[in-house]
Amino acid sequence: MQLAQLHILRELIEALLKAYQQKLFVTHTVDELLWGYKDEILSLINIFKPDISPYFGLFYGKNGTNDGDYVFLTGEDNYLNFSKIVEWNGKTSLDWWTTDRCNMINGTDGDSFHPLITRDEVLYVFPSDFCRSVYITFSDFESVRGLPALRYKVPAEILANTSDNAGFCIPEGNCLGSGVLNVSICKNGAPIVMSFPHFYQADEKFVSAIDGMHPNKDYHETFVDINPLTGVILRAAKRFQINVYVRKLDEFSETGNIRTLVFPVMYINESVLIDQETASRLKSVINTALIITNIPYIVMALGVFFGLIFTWLACRGQGSLDEGTADERAPLIRT
Incomplete structure (x- = not known):
């Protein structure tokens, strides 16, 4: 029926x-x-x-x-949990993917990060438009409007066709290839496939299938520059491409001459750069914080300095007792 x-x-x-x-x-x-x-x-x-x-x-x-209701941690008990997502739309995990690991909601929403970041850290982000959590890794040292920054980027492994990402293949076992993500399950069944612009970091078959694709790291890479002391984002570029999965359907004659491919519809570049006024205020805050942080070391250094001076003066004073003329060193009463 x-x-x-x-x-x-x-x-x-x-x-x-x-x-x-x-x-x-x-x-x-x-x-x-x-x-x-x-x-x-x-x-x-x-x-x-x-x-x-x-x-x-x-x-x-x-x-x-907005893209939903979020519940965040404040980081009061542990600064590493600052802005960490606890719930999204009333859920502590997703239910679209085939494994518990892939359904995890990890990290922040990408608007802020915890302070005191080190380059050895792997940071997690949940971009809801990608319908999954991703991680970013340290790439390079940067300077943004005179402020030091750590550049983090999305590694190729995020969309790689590997066993770690098998849970993102929908239906189970149906993986399109590296560099693309089928998100139809969270887009009301629409045949939407996400990728980076121009299929950057994707399999060559996706690039060569479409005329005009020229993947370039400088133009198509997603990155974020974070001040390591405060966790404030100084500069960022979120770049992704929306594609449609196209294939021939025997039931529809209009698709008779269509070959199966991932067809680009548009790509989006959401970029942000801290303005000079805000950067100046942040620089003042950072300098003040550095001074306060270094006060114990300054006091210690001053203590050592004055201690050395006192020791030098004491030794110099003791040495002066042995000096003087022969008459000065002679006894006051002679026999």
């Missing part, structure tokens, strides 16, 4: 596509593609199923909205 209903539904969709002369690829303005446009077929479906919106857009209904 279900197969019969599915066949009827496919026949209906095929008829609608032909009736409205809908093609696999459509042309719209950037504004319409991002924030939504009214679709004829969706409008017709909306008449019979009002919960389906007649509008379609990559970010339709999300302008000015």
